[in-house]
Each structure stands twice: as structure tokens, then as C-alpha cells.
Amino acid sequence: MAIRVVAVGKLAKGRFREAADDYLRRIARYIPIDVVEVAEERLSKRVADEVRRAEDERILAATPKSHHVILADARGKRFTSEEFARLIEHLLLSGKSNITFVVGGTLGVGEKVRARADETVSFSQMTLAHQLARVVLLEQVYRAFTIMRGEKYHH
DSSP, rough: EEEEEEESSSSOOTHHHHHHHHHHHHHHHTTTTTEEEEOOOOOOOOOHHHHHHHHHHHHTTTTTSSSEEEEEEEEEEEOOOOHHHHHHHHHHHHOOOOEEEOOOTTTBBHHHHHHOEEEEESSSSSSOOHHHHHHHHHHHHHHHHHHHHTTTGGG
8 A cells, every 4th residue: 555646846945845854754654655756848949738738748657557646636526524534435445555646737638648547536625736736635635534543633
């Protein structure tokens, strides 16, 4: 059992990095987790589809073929924290114990990553900066494990 987060771009030192690292430490008490940061394409003078295609290739290269892939995307299905916890629990109990979460870059992801995703979830109808989306994802994964265990954090 393991979780991987594949994210476009690096989190710079600062609040987002500190928050992400804190949630990674918390999650690691429940399940092994790693983060793979893939290079972000420069946007200058490039067509959006070209940027997404290049980033898609990097995302897919970092995503193990055997993993269940959950894409974080504003167009995805919205869950309550309890529903999200049940989704993760169901996956872990049904033999899909290796999960990769994908957080795209500034322009989101392209069709190749969308096609590879087994699930697409939304953490907000609003567009979030991809650095913030990563922190929100990690917080919700941590919250999901506390819900599954009936622990105090969620309440």
C-alpha cells in the first residue's frame, strides 16, 4: 500500500512548502507516501495545448501503470470529506492499494492525463493555484485517514 502525488512544478520554500511537508509527515503515519514533482513548462509564446501535452508526458512517466489514478481537477466530482474518505477506504480494501493523485500545472492537464485518470475529484468549483491545490489535496488525504480511524482531527 502506498500513495504517490505527482505534481507539476516545485513548491518553493514558504508557507505552501511548510504546510505540504507537515501533511506529508502526518499522512506517513498511516501509509507510505511520496511526492514526485515534474517540471513545469514555460508559458511564454507557447500554445496552451502544447504546454499541457508536454506536462502530460512528464506526469504519465511518473505515474506507475499499476496505480489507481485520481486527478484533482475543478471539473471533477465533488465530495464531502466523509465521501472522499470512503472512496479512499474502498480503493484500499478492494485491492487498489496503490494510489497516485495528480495535480496539474497552471493550465491544468491535457487529454492524455484525463484519459489515464480512474477518478477525477474537485476540491472546489473555483480554480485554485496548483501549489494551493496540492496543499488542499494533502490536507484532505490526511483528513480521510483520520475519518477512517475515527480520530479526533476531523471533528
